[in-house]
Amino acid sequence: MARLELKSVRKSFGSTAVIHGIDLVVEDGSFTVFVGPSGCGKSTLLRMIAGLEEVSSGEVHLDGIRCDHLLPSARGMAMVFQSYALYPHMNIHENLRFGLVCQKTPKAEIEPRIQRAAEILQISHLLDRKPSQLSGGQSQRVAIGRAIVKQPKAFLFDEPLSNLDAELRVKMRGEIVALHQRLKATMVYVTHDQVEAMTMADTIVVLRNGRIEQVGSPAELYARPVNQFVAGFLGSPQMNMLAGLGLQSSEDRFSVSADGGRLRLQLARRAEATTGDLRCTLGIRPEHLALSERGALRVTVTGREFLGSETIVSGTLQSGESIRASLRGAVEVALGESVAFEMDLDHLHVFDQDGAALDEVDNALPVDSRQDEVRQASPHHR
Structure with a gap:
């Protein structure tokens, strides 16, 4: 079970409050998308869940255990960033292997995990290549592969498709949704693109100015917005x-x-x-x-x-x-x-x-x- 729960989570930078008491439950196995305009706090909230930003107050629970005081590596989560952040001097196999070595995964488990991730993402034929020899879509698959090999309790995606062209974004959206269906894992995805949110999510969380405006399924938010902001933000x-x-x-x-x-x-x-x-x-x-x-x-x-x-x-x-x-x-x-x-x-x-x-x-x-x-x-x- 990988149920994620936020309890009265707040974040301030000095005297400036950016997250104002978020209460949220992300159910086990769901694909939840944080969406909202630039500056609404969605990436900050995701980074707080991952442990890359300190929580000013409140609690983060994963799998029933409070984890906001733990280091990112100890939380059982894996994050995929907007930038691919691949090591240019390593080939793809070494990029996938590096994180497992750092977290001291038993040697006998490393290769099977890499091969399984490569098969899921259809990058087995790329393992000997360097990142400079990959396309944008292939690089993003490798970045997702680095998360898969860690076998996390939850996947966190921070606008992972922003650097791709329009046609490739559509293709990668489908691949990530198919990945979720295959892994049955808890995924939290951040985007400013309401089309991505509507086409990918089980549950959408609409944020504005560090507060949640509405939570629900894409169909529910589209047909029954609770306010004018949600109504105007969703739909194209x-x-x-x-x-x-x-x-x-x-x-x-x-x-x-x-x-x-x-x-x-x-x-x-x-x-x-x-x-x-x-x-x-x-x-x-x-x-x-x-x-x-x-x-x-x-x-x-x-x-x-x-x-x-x-x-x-x-x-x-x-x-x-x-x-x-x-x-x-x-x-x-x-x-x-x-x-x-x-x-x-x-x-x-x-x-x-x-x-x-x-x-x-x-x-x-x-x-x-x-x-x-x-x-x-x-x-x-x-």
């Missing part, structure tokens, strides 16, 4: 955010206007925050918009990106707010053209003035008066 293109105003409320319903009052929706009230006037934000993901002559959002097209399987259309609402729609296939629209989008109201998000998500919105309906203002758009499909 990002969720569209429109300034809204609660116009009125009753016992079970309230109305919201957006786009300078041109869009009005009636929503089921699920939170006390919706009583009375409410400044809020409406969130709708680009894939939940569709071209429609009777759409509630009229947009002046400012950009079109054809990506093969989809077309990203960018535009400006009459209020001046920007909006993007992800449309299936090839869609022909001209710059400056006026088009209209309808929203899939089953996927509408509402955030209060502090950015917190209101309870799930049910039975959202456009107010009929808005439809009188919606005239013919001119979408053209190819």
